[in-house]
Amino acid sequence: MFEFDQETWIYFALIAVFLIYFIWNSRRAKKNRKARKNRNFRKRYMARRNDEKSETKT
Numbered sequence: 001m002f003e004f005d006q007e008t009w010i011y012f013a014l015i016a017v018f019l020i021y022f023i024w025n026s027r028r029a030k031k032n033r034k035a036r037k038n039r040n041f042r043k044r045y046m047a048r049r050n051d052e053k054s055e056t057k058t
Contacts, residue, residue, distance in 0.1 A: 004012075
């Protein structure tokens with residue numbers, strides 16, 4: 001069907017490596033964004049909770 005020489009296989013391998021890296025990197029960035037969002041939410045929640053506790057004590 002198709003006969004590729006060694007140079008063409010190297011190009012295919014390079015393209016595949018770059019695609020795999022970019023897909024992996026985008027998944028990792030997405031996980032980091034989600035973790036940062038959750039961390040910020042927890043900080044705001046705890047700050048609001050502590051404010052409510054201090055208001056009820058005084």
